Amino acid sequence: MxxxxxxxxxxxxxxxxxxxxxxxxxxxxxxxxxxxxxxxxxxxxxxxxxxxxxxxxxxxxxxxxxxxxxxxxxxxxxxxxxxxxxxxxxxxxxxxxxxxxxxxxxxxxxxxxxxxxxxxxxxxxxxxxxxxxxxxxxxxxxxxxxxxxxxxxxxxxxxxxxxxxxxxxxxxxxxxxxxxxxxxxxxxxxxxxxxxxxxxxxxxxxxxxxxxxxxxxxxxxxxxxxxxxxxxxxxxxxRGAPILAEIAGFGMTADAGDIVAPDPEGAAAAMRAALGDAGLAPSEIGYINAHGTGTPLNDRSECAAIRAVFGTDAGRVPVSSTKSLHGHLIGAAGAVELLAVLLALGQGVIAPTAGVRSLDPDCALDVVCGQARRAQVGAALSNAFAFGGLNAVLALRAA
Amino acid sequence: MTIEAEVIAILARQSGVAPAAIGPETGIDALGLDSLGLVETIFALEERFGISIPFAPAAEGRERDFDLSTVAGIVAGVAALRARPAAA
Missing domain, CATH: 3.40.47.10 (Thiolase/Chalcone synthase)
Incomplete structure (x- = not known):
C-alpha cells in the first residue's frame, strides 16, 4: 500500500x-x-x-x-x-x-x-x-x-x-x-x-x-x-515537495445509538481503528486533538473513550480542544483542527484549550490549558464525533 | 434613466463590456454572455423592472414573445411587459 x-x-x-x-x-x-x-x-x-x-x-x-x-x-x-x-x-x-x-x-x-x-x-x-x-x-x-x-x-x-x-x-x-x-x-x-x-x-x-x-x-x-x-x-x-506530516491511519465507526447523544464505545472504537490502521501503539501517541465541543455530554464521553483506549497511558497523553479558540466549524471542524495537529507534529507546539477555570473531574486527563506547551510529538490523533453517532479519527505521524 | 440606458447598464455589468460600446443594435451574442450570464441578466431585468420575462432555455425552438437577440429587442420587450398589468 x-x-x-x-x-x-x-x-x-x-x-x-x-x-x-x-x-x-x-x-x-x-x-x-x-x-x-x-x-x-x-x-x-x-x-x-x-x-x-x-x-x-x-x-x-x-x-x-x-x-x-x-x-x-x-x-x-x-x-x-x-x-x-x-x-x-x-x-x-x-x-x-x-x-x-x-x-x-x-x-x-x-x-x-x-x-x-x-x-x-x-x-x-x-x-x-x-x-x-x-x-x-x-x-x-x-x-x-x-x-x-x-x-x-x-x-x-x-x-x-x-x-x-x-x-x-x-x-x-x-x-x-x-x-x-x-x-x-x-x-x-x-x-x-x-x-x-x-x-x-x-x-x-x-x-x-x-x-x-x-x-x-x-x-x-x-x-x-x-x-x-x-x-x-x-x-x-x-518532486521535492514540502512534507508537513504523514497520514498514517484512519478509523471510522458508528455508535448505532442516539441521534444526538454520544456513546463512548463508538468513539473508542474509532480511535482504536485509527491506531490499528496506522500500526501505532497508544504509547506512541504524543497528542490528541480532541473533538472537545464544550458540551457537558461530549467532553465527558470523549474522556471516557480516551481512558478506555489508552488505559494507564491516558493520563500522560496531552489533549487539547482548539474549538475554544476558533469555535466549532461543524463540517469543517476536523480540517481546521488538523492545522493544530500539524503545529504539534511539525513545530513541537501543542495549541491550548482556552477558558478552562478548573477541570471537570470526569475530564481529568492531561488537558493542555491556557497556553501552548512545547513537546516532542511523533504521532497524534485527531478526533471528530458527529451528532448521530458518526465517528472519524485520523492518525498522523511527523514527517 | 431610460429603459434603454438601464438595460445597457445591466448588460454591461454582466458582460464586462463598457456601456459606451453597447447600442440598440448590439446583438446579445456579441457580448459573449454564456447561458448562466443570460439567466442572471434576465433575473436582473425582472428585478429592476418588476416584470416576469417568458424565457425557458429548455424549451428552445418554441415561439417566444420576448426578443432577447438585441438590445433594442430587450428594450421593446421590457416596455411591453411594463405596460401590461402584472400577471397573476
Missing part, C-alpha cells in the same frame, strides 16, 4: 485568513470568539460566535465565481488556492481529485431564497440559488479551479464531515486510485437561521467555549474552511 503525506495547507477561519496567521494564533492560544454582528442578532438568544471577519473574495476569485458561490464555497476556493500554492508545482494533475466535507452546504443561499419567497412575497429567487446551495458545490468549484478530473465528491456527516473527507482521500491515494487529492471541509452556518436552529437544540453556550472545564455550558459556532493537498509519498519526495 502506498504512503500518504500532506504537502500543502490552506485555510480561512476566525483565527486567520491564512495558514501562517492561524498557526500563530493557535500557538498564542488566541481566542477568536466574540459578539456576533449579523442582521437580526437582536432576536437571537445566543449572540457569540467565531465569525470570519475581513474576508474579501475579490482578490482571489473572478466576479463569475463570486456570483456563483455561496460563502462556504468561497471559503473552500480561497483555502484550496493557498494549499495548492504551498504544495508547489506539480502537486496536482488530471488524475487528482477532491473530497470535501460540509454539513450545511450553501445555507445562507437557501435562507436568502426562502426569506425572499416566504417573508417578502417575492415572485422569484436568484437564478443561481441551486448551484449556490448544493452541498457539493465547493467540491465542483475546486475541480474546475484546479483541473482535477479524478475522484471528486462531498461527504456530509455533520461534525465529522471533514475528518471523513480527509480519511477517504487518504484511503483513495493509499489504494492507488489517485496520485494526489485535495481534502478538507468548509462551513458557513453563522447565519440567522443557522444559529436559530442550533439554539433550538440548547447546546450553544451564551458565555464561551470551555472544553473539559467544570463550568462548561456548551459549544460556540465558528465558520471557515481548511483544505489540504494529500499526495502519494514517493511522488512528493520525487
Amino acid at each position: 502506498k504512503r500518504v503525506v500532506i504537502t500543502g495547507a490552506g485555510t480561512v477561519n476566525a483565527l486567520g485568513l491564512t495558514v501562517p496567521d492561524t498557526i500563530a494564533a493557535l500557538a498564542e492560544g488566541r481566542c477568536a470568539i466574540g459578539p456576533l454582528d449579523l442582521p437580526g442578532a437582536g432576536r437571537l438568544s445566543v449572540r457569540i460566535g467565531a465569525a470570519v471577519t475581513g474576508f474579501d473574495p475579490a482578490p482571489h476569485l473572478s466576479p463569475r465565481q463570486i456570483s456563483l458561490c455561496d460563502r462556504f464555497a468561497q471559503f473552500a476556493l480561497v483555502a484550496a488556492a493557498e494549499a495548492v500554492q504551498a504544495a508547489g508545482p506539480g502537486a496536482l494533475g488530471p488524475g487528482a481529485g477532491v473530497i470535501l466535507g460540509t454539513a450545511g452546504g450553501g445555507l445562507a443561499s437557501s435562507e436568502a431564497a426562502y426569506h425572499a419567497v416566504f417573508a417578502e412575497g417575492a415572485a422569484r429567487v436568484h437564478p443561481f440559488t441551486v448551484p449556490r446551495l448544493m452541498a457539493s458545490a465547493a467540491t465542483s468549484h475546486l475541480t474546475m479551479a484546479f483541473g482535477l478530473k479524478g475522484p471528486a465528491f462531498t461527504v456530509s456527516t455533520a461534525c465529522a464531515a471533514s475528518n471523513h473527507a480527509i480519511g477517504l482521500a487518504f484511503q483513495t491515494i493509499r489504494a492507488g486510485a489517485a496520485p494526489a487529492m485535495l481534502a478538507g471541509g468548509s462551513e458557513a452556518m453563522l447565519t440567522f437561521g443557522g444559529i436559530k436552529a442550533w439554539e433550538g437544540l440548547r447546546v450553544l453556550s451564551e458565555t464561551g467555549c470551555r472544553p473539559f472545564c467544570a463550568s462548561r455550558d456548551g459549544m460556540v459556532m465558528g465558520e471557515g474552511a481548511a483544505v489540504f493537498v494529500l499526495e502519494e509519498r514517493d511522488r512528493a519526495l520525487a
Whole structure:
C-alpha cells in the first residue's frame, strides 16, 4: 500500500485568513470568539460566535465565481488556492481529485431564497440559488479551479464531515486510485437561521467555549474552511515537495445509538481503528486533538473513550480542544483542527484549550490549558464525533 | 434613466463590456454572455423592472414573445411587459 503525506495547507477561519496567521494564533492560544454582528442578532438568544471577519473574495476569485458561490464555497476556493500554492508545482494533475466535507452546504443561499419567497412575497429567487446551495458545490468549484478530473465528491456527516473527507482521500491515494487529492471541509452556518436552529437544540453556550472545564455550558459556532493537498509519498519526495506530516491511519465507526447523544464505545472504537490502521501503539501517541465541543455530554464521553483506549497511558497523553479558540466549524471542524495537529507534529507546539477555570473531574486527563506547551510529538490523533453517532479519527505521524 | 440606458447598464455589468460600446443594435451574442450570464441578466431585468420575462432555455425552438437577440429587442420587450398589468 502506498504512503500518504500532506504537502500543502490552506485555510480561512476566525483565527486567520491564512495558514501562517492561524498557526500563530493557535500557538498564542488566541481566542477568536466574540459578539456576533449579523442582521437580526437582536432576536437571537445566543449572540457569540467565531465569525470570519475581513474576508474579501475579490482578490482571489473572478466576479463569475463570486456570483456563483455561496460563502462556504468561497471559503473552500480561497483555502484550496493557498494549499495548492504551498504544495508547489506539480502537486496536482488530471488524475487528482477532491473530497470535501460540509454539513450545511450553501445555507445562507437557501435562507436568502426562502426569506425572499416566504417573508417578502417575492415572485422569484436568484437564478443561481441551486448551484449556490448544493452541498457539493465547493467540491465542483475546486475541480474546475484546479483541473482535477479524478475522484471528486462531498461527504456530509455533520461534525465529522471533514475528518471523513480527509480519511477517504487518504484511503483513495493509499489504494492507488489517485496520485494526489485535495481534502478538507468548509462551513458557513453563522447565519440567522443557522444559529436559530442550533439554539433550538440548547447546546450553544451564551458565555464561551470551555472544553473539559467544570463550568462548561456548551459549544460556540465558528465558520471557515481548511483544505489540504494529500499526495502519494514517493511522488512528493520525487518532486521535492514540502512534507508537513504523514497520514498514517484512519478509523471510522458508528455508535448505532442516539441521534444526538454520544456513546463512548463508538468513539473508542474509532480511535482504536485509527491506531490499528496506522500500526501505532497508544504509547506512541504524543497528542490528541480532541473533538472537545464544550458540551457537558461530549467532553465527558470523549474522556471516557480516551481512558478506555489508552488505559494507564491516558493520563500522560496531552489533549487539547482548539474549538475554544476558533469555535466549532461543524463540517469543517476536523480540517481546521488538523492545522493544530500539524503545529504539534511539525513545530513541537501543542495549541491550548482556552477558558478552562478548573477541570471537570470526569475530564481529568492531561488537558493542555491556557497556553501552548512545547513537546516532542511523533504521532497524534485527531478526533471528530458527529451528532448521530458518526465517528472519524485520523492518525498522523511527523514527517 | 431610460429603459434603454438601464438595460445597457445591466448588460454591461454582466458582460464586462463598457456601456459606451453597447447600442440598440448590439446583438446579445456579441457580448459573449454564456447561458448562466443570460439567466442572471434576465433575473436582473425582472428585478429592476418588476416584470416576469417568458424565457425557458429548455424549451428552445418554441415561439417566444420576448426578443432577447438585441438590445433594442430587450428594450421593446421590457416596455411591453411594463405596460401590461402584472400577471397573476
